[in-house]
Amino acid sequence: MKAQYDVVIVGAGPAGLSAAIFLANNGINPIVLERGVYPGSKNMFGGVVYGQILNKIIPNYLDTVPIERLITKRRISFLSTDSSFSFEHFDDSHRLPPYNGFTVMRPAFDKWLATEAEKAGAKIYNGVTVSGVKYVNNIVLLEIDNGSEHISANTLIAADGVNSVIARKGGFRSSFSEKEVSLGVKETLYLPKNEIDKRFKLEGNEGIANEFVGFSMNGVNGGGFLYTNYDSISIGIIAQIASLKKYAISPAELLENFKGHKFIGPMIKGARTAEYSAHLIPEGGYKALPKLVGKRTILAGDAAGFVLNTGINLEGVNYAIASGIAAGKTIHNAYLKNDFTDASFSYYSKYLDEYNVLNNLKMFKNAGNIINNPRLHRLYPDLLNSVVKFMFNGNENKKIRYRHVLHKYYVKRIGYKNLLKDVYNVIKGLF
Numbered sequence: 353m354k355a356q357y358d359v360v361i362v363g364a365g366p367a368g369l370s371a372a373i374f375l376a377n378n379g380i381n382p383i384v385l386e387r388g389v390y391p392g393s394k395n396m397f398g399g400v401v402y403g404q405i406l407n408k409i410i411p412n413y414l415d416t417v418p419i420e421r422l423i424t425k426r427r428i429s430f431l432s433t434d435s436s437f438s439f440e441h442f443d444d445s446h447r448l449p450p451y452n453g454f455t456v457m458r459p460a461f462d463k464w465l466a467t468e469a470e471k472a473g474a475k476i477y478n479g480v481t482v483s484g485v486k487y488v489n490n491i492v493l494l495e496i497d498n499g500s501e502h503i504s505a506n507t508l509i510a511a512d513g514v515n516s517v518i519a520r521k522g523g524f525r526s527s528f529s530e531k532e533v534s535l536g537v538k539e540t541l542y543l544p545k546n547e548i549d550k551r552f553k554l555e556g557n558e559g560i561a562n563e564f565v566g567f568s569m570n571g572v573n574g575g576g577f578l579y580t581n582y583d584s585i586s587i588g589i590i591a592q593i594a595s596l597k598k599y600a601i602s603p604a605e606l607l608e609n610f611k612g613h614k615f616i617g618p619m620i621k622g623a624r625t626a627e628y629s630a631h632l633i634p635e636g637g638y639k640a641l642p643k644l645v646g647k648r649t650i651l652a653g654d655a656a657g658f659v660l661n662t663g664i665n666l667e668g669v670n671y672a673i674a675s676g677i678a679a680g681k682t683i684h685n686a687y688l689k690n691d692f693t694d695a696s697f698s699y700y701s702k703y704l705d706e707y708n709v710l711n712n713l714k715m716f717k718n719a720g721n722i723i724n725n726p727r728l729h730r731l732y733p734d735l736l737n738s739v740v741k742f743m744f745n746g747n748e749n750k751k752i753r754y755r756h757v758l759h760k761y762y763v764k765r766i767g768y769k770n771l772l773k774d775v776y777n778v779i780k781g782l783f
């Protein structure tokens with residue numbers, strides 16, 4: 353490697369590779385340092401990419417992106433011990449380009465993005481772990497593999513994910529707190545394509561994204577997910593670290609509970625485990641954002657905490673791509689003006705908003721009050737199922753008005769004060 357680079361990007365995930373493609377497309381060839389043996393080798397996620405942002409850097413991305421299935425059905429299910437209640441949405445237009453969302457496997461997706469970055473002119477070094485950063489006389493000094501080597505750079509993009517070494521050692525933030533981080537545990541289960549189609553009523557390359565609230569989490573803040581791939585299913589749980597500790601339960605146990613629920617069991621019956629993986633997610637949202645720029649350095653993707661979790665949407669890859677592009681634009685602009693001051697780098701916020709990163713996070717900054725409300729995980733799914741069971745019950749001779757059912761099941765058990773508080777938080781968080 354040479355003595356000093358114009359732009360070094362740490363991390364070849366969606367954020368780092370998107371920054372690399374933007375810069376290389378605009379005449380600045382960056383280097384990307386990736387600790388994995390190849391981009392994507394260490395990466396996992398639930399499975400759905402809301403990928404339209406990709407057309408800003410790869411206009412014909414739909415011709416080559418390795419899609420497993422298109423997401424044409426979305427379902428949210430509330431689980432109690434032995435029942436479930438779901439909302440399902442199908443939209444025919446989601447079968448058509450540019451598609452609302454699609455499932456991918458991260459090793460294939462990240463590898464594809466890396467090939468695009470190399471085609472554009474970026475150089476990727478795999479198997480290189482950045483262990484520290486220092487700033488000396490306007491030069492960024494990166495420590496590699498615990499000091500066995502050093503690299504110097506004029507500018508730096510930290511795209512090294514939720515545990516970002518650059519963010520922590522560069523003084524941008526300390527580690528996220530246990531309330532701001534969740535652990536995702538996922539199993540990939542092989543099942544023949546025709547069996548998946550039959551079980552989920554899908555055709556061709558259609559797929560479903562199903563999220564779950566309630567029973568299986570044993571009260572822990574978080575939820576379950578199930579996404580269909582071409583001939584496999586991604587199934588997992590996401591649990592807040594602070595809440596896991598409080599309830600002293602392991603994520604593996606929660607995943608087993610979830611898979612064993614009577615509503616889930618038949619969906620995955622006979623499927624063979626292909627892979628088991630775990631990863632952290634920064635879920636603090638807008639309120640937990642760190643300092644985003646300074647000292648010729650920009651934080652992008654999970655390193656900056658750009659994940660939107662509203663309880664209805666869990667989106668990180670699209671924000672990683674968008675922030676990678678915005679970081680690339682900021683550095684491109686700095687080179688055009690030959691201005692590498694913090695003032696020049698502060699344009700990053702403006703570029704982030706061109707892709708609705710900061711303003712979306714800001715809009716849903718209070719969603720944490722909903723997703724971390726213990727009643728959402730311990731009480732509401734049970735009550736919802738009780739009420740719906742009552743409504744669908746054909747054996748009652750004497751019917752009761754629904755308002756009395758709601759009063760009996762909801763208001764009495766939750767209490768007026770809590771109910772009003774929860775309704776207020778939902779309105780404030782989402783509407």
Ligand SMILES: Cc1cc2nc3c(=O)[nH]c(=O)nc-3n(C[C@H](O)[C@H](O)[C@H](O)COP(=O)(O)OP(=O)(O)OC[C@H]3O[C@@H](n4cnc5c(N)ncnc54)[C@H](O)[C@@H]3O)c2cc1C
Binds near residue numbers: 632
């Ligand atoms: C269980 C789970 C489910 C999720 N589901 C979804 C979903 O369905 N849809 C969605 O949009 N988002 C989802 N997300 C969030 C999404 O995965 C992330 O927001 C996204 O991957 C962030 O991209 P990134 O490039 O910032 O970071 P990452 O994807 O984490 O990439 C960081 C890269 O940096 C490398 N790296 C890290 N440290 C170093 C170092 N010191 N030196 C060199 N290289 C380093 C890593 O190997 C990695 O390649 C999910 C996350 C999890 C954990």
